[in-house]
Amino acid sequence: MIALDDMDRAILRALEADATLSAGALGRRLGLSQPACWRRIRRLEEEGVIAGRRLVLDHAAAGFGVTVFLGVKLATKGRVSLEDFERAVTAIPEVQVVQHVLGLFDYRLKVRARDIADFERVLRRRIMTLPGLGQVEANVLLSEERLPGPLG
Structure with a gap:
């Protein structure tokens, strides 16, 4: 288990809301440079905190009501x-x-x-x-x- 700081938590909250955010867009939103944001995301992935990214379907709209x-x-x-x-x-x-x-x-x-x-x-x-x-x-x-x- 890695220690998460406030910026790590902010990154995770933002990606949880919209996993399609690029490191550049996320960095701008959080006041980080694109490379710094990318390094943090990569570290969170390598440590297993971010286990993957998923598409969220509206199952009823897809015919599974x-x-x-x-x-x-x-x-x-x-x-x-x-x-x-x-x-x-x-x-x-x-x-x-x-x-x-x-x-x-x-x-x-x-x-x-x-x-x-x-x-x-x-x-x-x-x-x-x-x-x-x-x-x-x-x-x-x-x-x-x-x-x-x-x-x-």
Whole structure:
């Protein structure tokens, strides 16, 4: 873990808001030269603080209007390895996130579908056939608010 100063945090906040900012534009915004800003960004990338940059999609506009969170409990952990379950579930394109969690469920899945009928198809044909699957609980996302991260 590296020590972050105020300028590092300002860079991270700015890139979190708009990852397309060039080092020159970011430097002008923060009062740094382009080379100094570029060196800081590169150091943050090399140290793993910046792990990558992503495109944020409007899933509803792209035709995927339903998001469902599934709590999944494996039937018997001894019969099917966690790796077998994870390999099978990550092969399902509609499953966007797979989280191994501690608590009532073993896994939490984020599933995107075009509509409820599409989700039902994915659930019946793909998810319910996963190896070792036990209990499944679904929660349909009604709305989502983006909150500032820990640096915001």
